[in-house]
Amino acid sequence: EAGVAQSPRYKIIEKRQSVAFWCNPISGHATLYWYQQILGQGPKLLIQFQNNGVVDDSQLPKDRFSAERLKGVDSTLKIQPAKLEDSAVYLCASSSGPGARYGYTFGSGTRLTVV
Amino acid sequence: GDSVTQMEGPVTLSEEAFLTINCTYTATGYPSLFWYVQYPGEGLQLLLKATKADDKGSNKGFEATYRKETTSFHLEKGSVQVSDSAVYFCAQTVSGNTPLVFGKGTRLSVIA
Numbered sequence: 001e002a003g004v005a006q007s008p009r010y011k012i013i014e015k016r017q018s019v020a021f022w023c024n025p026i027s028g029h030a031t032l033y034w035y036q037q038i039l040g041q042g043p044k045l046l047i048q049f050q051n052n053g054v055v056d057d058s059q060l061p062k063d064r065f066s067a068e069r070l071k072g073v074d075s076t077l078k079i080q081p082a083k084l085e086d087s088a089v090y091l092c093a094s095s096s097g098p099g100a101r102y103g104y105t106f107g108s109g110t111r112l113t114v115v
Numbered sequence: 116g117d118s119v120t121q122m123e124g125p126v127t128l129s130e131e132a133f134l135t136i137n138c139t140y141t142a143t144g145y146p147s148l149f150w151y152v153q154y155p156g157e158g159l160q161l162l163l164k165a166t167k168a169d170d171k172g173s174n175k176g177f178e179a180t181y182r183k184e185t186t187s188f189h190l191e192k193g194s195v196q197v198s199d200s201a202v203y204f205c206a207q208t209v210s211g212n213t214p215l216v217f218g219k220g221t222r223l224s225v226i227a
Contacts, residue, residue: 091159101147
């Protein structure tokens with residue numbers, strides 16, 4: 001079974017620029033999560049999708065972050081404009097159902113550096 | 116709110132040493148508890164889990180027991196190997212349908 005694919009692996013941008021990350025979940029997985037992992041901290045949930053609908057985006061900074069999951073498969077997370085404190089690893093995960101009891105599969109992440 | 120607290124790292128051990136990484140949780144209900152591992156350059160992988168009090172999760176020589184009385188889920192391994200070097204995350208979910216909440220992670224380095 002193919003894993004969760006994320007791209008790019010690394011990205012360096014200047015503050016106030018825009019950036020987008022892409023995630024392709026495991027085939028058939030209805031639930032998709034985006035987590036932000038700042039250096040030295042644990043992953044923090046940004047947004048959860050169930051198929052193409054948003055289940056939880058309460059911790060997504062909506063003034064600058066946006067995410068979509070068109071057709072309930074691939075997802076894109078965008079930051080516009082980026083700030084220095086957005087430097088982090090952005091992790092995508094998918095599962096066959098909502099919540100941890102269905103088992104998460106994580107991608108390798110995208111490491112963003114904002115300078 | 117619901118949270119997970121792990122011991123600070125990094126932890127450096129010699130090969131074949133005994134490992135303990137402490138984890139405590141706060142939750143309004145009875146959460147399910149997890150340990151995830153992140154090897155260098157890779158995504159998070161589930162190491163083990165326990166869904167109710169007194170359950171013991173185990174995998175690859177690692178063990179953790181869900182202790183409701185002390186709200187803890189400490190990770191242990193009797194004899195670590197160099198290949199165990201990674202970052203370990205304790206996590207919880209309050210109900211089966213809610214996302215994982217992670218601790219800050221503990222970096223383990225095992226030297227030969």
